[in-house]
Amino acid sequence: MYELYTVLAEYYDAIYRRRAERVGKEIDFVEELFREDAEREVRRILDLACGTGIPTLELAGRGYEVVGLDLHEEMLAVARRKAEREGLSVEFIHGNALEIDFEEEFDAVTMFFSSIMYFDDSAIQQLFNSVKRALKPGGVFIADTPGWNIVGGNEPIVWDERKGDERLIITDWREVEPAFQKLHFKRLVQIMTPDGSVRAFMVDDELNIYTPRELRLLAEGHFRKVKIYGDLHELRPNDRRYWLVAVK
Ligand SMILES: C[S@@+](CC[C@H](N)C(=O)[O-])C[C@H]1O[C@@H](n2cnc3c(N)ncnc32)[C@H](O)[C@@H]1O
Numbered sequence: 001m002y003e004l005y006t007v008l009a010e011y012y013d014a015i016y017r018r019r020a021e022r023v024g025k026e027i028d029f030v031e032e033l034f035r036e037d038a039e040r041e042v043r044r045i046l047d048l049a050c051g052t053g054i055p056t057l058e059l060a061g062r063g064y065e066v067v068g069l070d071l072h073e074e075m076l077a078v079a080r081r082k083a084e085r086e087g088l089s090v091e092f093i094h095g096n097a098l099e100i101d102f103e104e105e106f107d108a109v110t111m112f113f114s115s116i117m118y119f120d121d122s123a124i125q126q127l128f129n130s131v132k133r134a135l136k137p138g139g140v141f142i143a144d145t146p147g148w149n150i151v152g153g154n155e156p157i158v159w160d161e162r163k164g165d166e167r168l169i170i171t172d173w174r175e176v177e178p179a180f181q182k183l184h185f186k187r188l189v190q191i192m193t194p195d196g197s198v199r200a201f202m203v204d205d206e207l208n209i210y211t212p213r214e215l216r217l218l219a220e221g222h223f224r225k226v227k228i229y230g231d232l233h234e235l236r237p238n239d240r241r242y243w244l245v246a247v248k
Helices: 009-015 017-021 023-036 054-061 073-086 121-134 212-220
Strands: 044-048 065-070 091-094 106-111 135-146 157-163 166-177 182-192 198-208 225-229 241-247
Touching: 009 017, 009 073, 009 157, 009 166, 009 182, 017 023, 023 054, 023 135, 023 241, 044 054, 054 065, 054 073, 065 073, 073 091, 106 121, 121 135, 121 212, 212 225, 212 241
Parallel strands: 044 065, 044 106, 065 091, 106 135
Antiparallel strands: 135 241, 157 166, 166 182, 182 198, 225 241
16 A cells, blocks of 8 residues: 555656646636635645645645645655745645644645545544644635546556656556445556666555545535535536535
Protein backbone atom coordinates (compact mmCIF):
# COMPACT_ATOMS: atom_id res chain seq x y z
CA MET A 1 0.00 0.00 0.00
CA TYR A 2 1.08 3.63 -0.69
CA GLU A 3 3.85 2.75 -3.23
CA LEU A 4 2.49 5.55 -5.44
CA TYR A 5 3.21 8.09 -2.72
CA THR A 6 6.59 6.80 -1.57
CA VAL A 7 8.89 5.03 -4.08
CA LEU A 8 6.92 6.56 -7.00
CA ALA A 9 6.37 10.05 -5.55
CA GLU A 10 8.84 11.63 -7.99
CA TYR A 11 6.80 10.12 -10.87
CA TYR A 12 3.32 11.06 -9.54
CA ASP A 13 2.98 14.23 -11.64
CA ALA A 14 4.13 12.43 -14.79
CA ILE A 15 1.66 9.56 -14.18
CA TYR A 16 -1.18 12.07 -13.62
CA ARG A 17 -0.09 14.58 -16.30
CA ARG A 18 -3.52 14.65 -17.93
CA ARG A 19 -5.26 15.28 -14.62
CA ALA A 20 -2.77 18.06 -13.79
CA GLU A 21 -3.67 19.70 -17.09
CA ARG A 22 -7.33 19.96 -16.11
CA VAL A 23 -6.80 21.10 -12.52
CA GLY A 24 -7.53 24.70 -13.55
CA LYS A 25 -11.08 23.63 -14.51
CA GLU A 26 -11.48 21.77 -11.20
CA ILE A 27 -10.42 24.83 -9.25
CA ASP A 28 -12.73 27.08 -11.32
CA PHE A 29 -15.54 24.78 -10.14
CA VAL A 30 -14.27 24.82 -6.54
CA GLU A 31 -14.25 28.64 -6.60
CA GLU A 32 -17.88 28.51 -7.81
CA LEU A 33 -18.68 26.28 -4.81
CA PHE A 34 -16.91 28.74 -2.50
CA ARG A 35 -19.18 31.50 -3.84
CA GLU A 36 -22.41 29.46 -3.98
CA ASP A 37 -22.24 27.18 -0.95
CA ALA A 38 -19.78 28.50 1.64
CA GLU A 39 -21.45 30.78 4.14
CA ARG A 40 -18.36 32.91 4.65
CA GLU A 41 -15.75 34.40 2.40
CA VAL A 42 -13.03 31.84 1.64
CA ARG A 43 -9.49 33.07 2.13
CA ARG A 44 -7.70 30.44 4.24
CA ILE A 45 -7.82 26.79 3.05
CA LEU A 46 -6.57 23.50 4.48
CA ASP A 47 -5.87 21.05 1.63
CA LEU A 48 -5.83 17.58 3.21
CA ALA A 49 -3.99 14.73 1.45
CA CYS A 50 -2.40 17.41 -0.75
CA GLY A 51 0.11 15.03 -2.34
CA THR A 52 2.52 16.80 -4.70
CA GLY A 53 0.35 19.93 -4.44
CA ILE A 54 -1.33 19.88 -7.88
CA PRO A 55 -4.55 21.55 -6.60
CA THR A 56 -2.84 23.16 -3.58
CA LEU A 57 -0.54 25.25 -5.76
CA GLU A 58 -3.36 26.13 -8.16
CA LEU A 59 -5.30 27.54 -5.18
CA ALA A 60 -2.23 29.37 -3.86
CA GLY A 61 -1.61 30.83 -7.32
CA ARG A 62 -5.13 32.30 -7.21
CA GLY A 63 -4.32 34.18 -4.04
CA TYR A 64 -5.70 31.91 -1.31
CA GLU A 65 -3.72 31.33 1.85
CA VAL A 66 -3.22 27.56 1.74
CA VAL A 67 -1.91 24.94 4.14
CA GLY A 68 -1.24 21.53 2.57
CA LEU A 69 -1.07 18.38 4.68
CA ASP A 70 -0.08 14.88 3.61
CA LEU A 71 0.85 11.56 5.16
CA HIS A 72 3.90 11.09 2.94
CA GLU A 73 7.04 13.19 3.21
CA GLU A 74 8.11 12.00 -0.28
CA MET A 75 5.03 13.70 -1.81
CA LEU A 76 5.56 16.86 0.25
CA ALA A 77 9.19 17.08 -0.91
CA VAL A 78 7.91 17.32 -4.52
CA ALA A 79 5.22 19.84 -3.50
CA ARG A 80 7.72 22.08 -1.65
CA ARG A 81 10.12 22.04 -4.60
CA LYS A 82 7.34 23.04 -7.01
CA ALA A 83 6.14 25.84 -4.69
CA GLU A 84 9.63 27.24 -4.50
CA ARG A 85 10.07 27.04 -8.26
CA GLU A 86 6.75 28.82 -8.83
CA GLY A 87 7.47 31.42 -6.14
CA LEU A 88 4.35 30.43 -4.18
CA SER A 89 4.16 30.53 -0.42
CA VAL A 90 2.37 27.44 0.96
CA GLU A 91 2.84 25.84 4.35
CA PHE A 92 3.23 22.09 3.84
CA ILE A 93 2.73 19.92 6.92
CA HIS A 94 3.62 16.25 7.28
CA GLY A 95 0.75 14.53 9.11
CA ASN A 96 -2.26 12.27 9.16
CA ALA A 97 -5.60 13.84 8.20
CA LEU A 98 -7.16 11.82 11.03
CA GLU A 99 -4.94 13.43 13.63
CA ILE A 100 -5.26 17.11 12.76
CA ASP A 101 -5.90 19.38 15.69
CA PHE A 102 -7.04 22.71 14.23
CA GLU A 103 -9.77 24.71 15.99
CA GLU A 104 -11.88 26.94 13.74
CA GLU A 105 -8.88 28.05 11.67
CA PHE A 106 -10.04 27.59 8.08
CA ASP A 107 -12.76 28.95 5.78
CA ALA A 108 -12.51 25.81 3.63
CA VAL A 109 -11.06 22.31 3.90
CA THR A 110 -10.47 20.38 0.68
CA MET A 111 -9.56 16.76 -0.09
CA PHE A 112 -9.06 16.24 -3.81
CA PHE A 113 -8.77 13.45 -6.34
CA SER A 114 -10.34 10.47 -4.57
CA SER A 115 -8.23 10.79 -1.41
CA ILE A 116 -11.41 10.32 0.66
CA MET A 117 -11.42 6.69 -0.56
CA TYR A 118 -8.53 5.96 1.83
CA PHE A 119 -10.96 6.33 4.75
CA ASP A 120 -13.13 3.41 5.77
CA ASP A 121 -16.49 3.60 7.57
CA SER A 122 -15.08 4.51 10.96
CA ALA A 123 -12.18 6.64 9.67
CA ILE A 124 -14.50 8.78 7.54
CA GLN A 125 -16.55 9.63 10.64
CA GLN A 126 -13.36 10.59 12.45
CA LEU A 127 -12.29 12.63 9.41
CA PHE A 128 -15.60 14.53 9.28
CA ASN A 129 -15.27 15.33 13.01
CA SER A 130 -11.74 16.70 12.62
CA VAL A 131 -12.63 18.65 9.47
CA LYS A 132 -15.65 20.17 11.19
CA ARG A 133 -13.50 21.23 14.13
CA ALA A 134 -10.92 22.79 11.77
CA LEU A 135 -13.58 24.87 9.95
CA LYS A 136 -14.86 28.25 11.03
CA PRO A 137 -18.69 28.49 11.25
CA GLY A 138 -20.10 28.70 7.74
CA GLY A 139 -16.90 27.17 6.34
CA VAL A 140 -17.09 24.47 3.68
CA PHE A 141 -15.59 21.00 3.18
CA ILE A 142 -15.13 19.84 -0.42
CA ALA A 143 -14.04 16.35 -1.55
CA ASP A 144 -14.36 14.49 -4.87
CA THR A 145 -14.60 10.77 -5.53
CA PRO A 146 -15.24 8.53 -8.55
CA GLY A 147 -18.58 6.87 -9.06
CA TRP A 148 -19.35 3.20 -8.49
CA ASN A 149 -20.06 2.94 -12.24
CA ILE A 150 -16.44 3.65 -13.21
CA VAL A 151 -14.57 1.79 -10.50
CA GLY A 152 -16.37 -1.42 -11.46
CA GLY A 153 -14.62 -2.18 -14.80
CA ASN A 154 -11.73 -4.62 -14.37
CA GLU A 155 -10.23 -4.65 -17.88
CA PRO A 156 -6.59 -3.48 -17.69
CA ILE A 157 -5.98 0.06 -18.89
CA VAL A 158 -2.54 0.72 -20.37
CA TRP A 159 -1.03 4.09 -21.20
CA ASP A 160 2.34 5.75 -21.41
CA GLU A 161 3.88 8.98 -20.21
CA ARG A 162 7.32 10.58 -20.15
CA LYS A 163 9.45 12.08 -17.40
CA GLY A 164 12.51 13.73 -18.90
CA ASP A 165 14.17 11.05 -21.01
CA GLU A 166 12.47 8.21 -19.13
CA ARG A 167 9.42 6.47 -20.58
CA LEU A 168 6.69 5.15 -18.28
CA ILE A 169 4.33 2.34 -19.22
CA ILE A 170 1.45 2.24 -16.78
CA THR A 171 -1.00 -0.65 -16.50
CA ASP A 172 -4.02 -0.27 -14.20
CA TRP A 173 -6.60 -2.81 -13.20
CA ARG A 174 -9.13 -3.05 -10.45
CA GLU A 175 -10.57 -5.77 -8.31
CA VAL A 176 -13.80 -4.94 -6.53
CA GLU A 177 -15.32 -6.70 -3.53
CA PRO A 178 -18.93 -5.56 -4.06
CA ALA A 179 -20.21 -6.83 -0.71
CA PHE A 180 -17.62 -4.81 1.22
CA GLN A 181 -17.41 -1.91 -1.26
CA LYS A 182 -13.63 -2.32 -1.33
CA LEU A 183 -11.63 -1.47 -4.42
CA HIS A 184 -8.24 -3.12 -4.83
CA PHE A 185 -6.48 -0.69 -7.08
CA LYS A 186 -3.52 -2.33 -8.83
CA ARG A 187 -1.01 -0.53 -10.98
CA LEU A 188 2.18 -1.74 -12.63
CA VAL A 189 4.57 1.11 -13.45
CA GLN A 190 7.50 0.24 -15.74
CA ILE A 191 10.16 2.91 -16.09
CA MET A 192 12.50 2.68 -19.08
CA THR A 193 15.67 4.70 -19.48
CA PRO A 194 17.27 5.48 -22.88
CA ASP A 195 20.04 2.91 -22.22
CA GLY A 196 17.37 0.19 -22.17
CA SER A 197 17.27 -0.53 -18.45
CA VAL A 198 13.83 -1.11 -16.92
CA ARG A 199 12.59 -0.74 -13.36
CA ALA A 200 9.15 -2.00 -12.38
CA PHE A 201 6.97 -1.02 -9.41
CA MET A 202 3.71 -2.52 -8.26
CA VAL A 203 1.02 -0.39 -6.61
CA ASP A 204 -1.58 -2.24 -4.56
CA ASP A 205 -3.97 0.01 -2.65
CA GLU A 206 -7.16 -0.87 -0.82
CA LEU A 207 -9.76 1.87 -1.27
CA ASN A 208 -13.31 2.39 -0.05
CA ILE A 209 -16.13 2.92 -2.53
CA TYR A 210 -18.82 5.39 -1.45
CA THR A 211 -22.01 6.02 -3.38
CA PRO A 212 -23.15 9.64 -3.53
CA ARG A 213 -26.09 8.83 -1.29
CA GLU A 214 -23.84 7.21 1.33
CA LEU A 215 -21.52 10.20 1.31
CA ARG A 216 -24.43 12.55 1.75
CA LEU A 217 -25.98 10.52 4.59
CA LEU A 218 -22.64 10.17 6.39
CA ALA A 219 -21.84 13.87 6.06
CA GLU A 220 -25.32 14.90 7.19
CA GLY A 221 -24.49 13.44 10.60
CA HIS A 222 -21.73 16.06 11.01
CA PHE A 223 -22.49 19.10 8.87
CA ARG A 224 -25.40 21.57 8.77
CA LYS A 225 -25.82 21.55 4.97
CA VAL A 226 -24.69 18.85 2.55
CA LYS A 227 -24.90 18.77 -1.22
CA ILE A 228 -23.59 16.33 -3.81
CA TYR A 229 -22.56 17.70 -7.19
CA GLY A 230 -21.63 15.82 -10.34
CA ASP A 231 -18.48 16.20 -12.36
CA LEU A 232 -17.96 19.99 -12.29
CA HIS A 233 -21.71 20.71 -12.48
CA GLU A 234 -25.03 19.85 -10.81
CA LEU A 235 -25.53 16.12 -10.23
CA ARG A 236 -26.64 14.23 -13.37
CA PRO A 237 -27.81 10.60 -13.67
CA ASN A 238 -24.61 9.29 -15.28
CA ASP A 239 -21.91 11.35 -13.63
CA ARG A 240 -18.56 9.60 -13.29
CA ARG A 241 -17.25 11.74 -10.40
CA TYR A 242 -19.03 13.23 -7.41
CA TRP A 243 -18.20 16.27 -5.34
CA LEU A 244 -19.26 16.35 -1.72
CA VAL A 245 -19.88 19.87 -0.42
CA ALA A 246 -20.58 20.15 3.31
CA VAL A 247 -21.09 23.34 5.28
CA LYS A 248 -20.38 23.69 9.01
C1 LIG B 1 -4.60 10.29 -5.04
S1 LIG B 1 -3.47 11.22 -4.07
C2 LIG B 1 -4.18 12.83 -4.20
C3 LIG B 1 -3.17 13.94 -3.99
C4 LIG B 1 -3.70 15.35 -4.23
N1 LIG B 1 -4.84 15.64 -3.38
C5 LIG B 1 -4.07 15.57 -5.67
O1 LIG B 1 -5.18 16.05 -5.93
O2 LIG B 1 -3.22 15.33 -6.54
C6 LIG B 1 -3.88 10.69 -2.42
C7 LIG B 1 -3.02 11.34 -1.34
O3 LIG B 1 -3.62 11.01 -0.08
C8 LIG B 1 -2.58 10.95 0.88
N2 LIG B 1 -3.11 10.29 2.08
C9 LIG B 1 -3.61 9.03 2.19
N3 LIG B 1 -4.02 8.81 3.45
C10 LIG B 1 -3.80 9.97 4.15
C11 LIG B 1 -4.01 10.36 5.48
N4 LIG B 1 -4.55 9.52 6.39
N5 LIG B 1 -3.66 11.61 5.86
C12 LIG B 1 -3.10 12.48 4.98
N6 LIG B 1 -2.85 12.15 3.69
C13 LIG B 1 -3.22 10.91 3.28
C14 LIG B 1 -1.48 10.20 0.13
O4 LIG B 1 -0.22 10.35 0.74
C15 LIG B 1 -1.58 10.86 -1.25
O5 LIG B 1 -0.69 11.94 -1.38
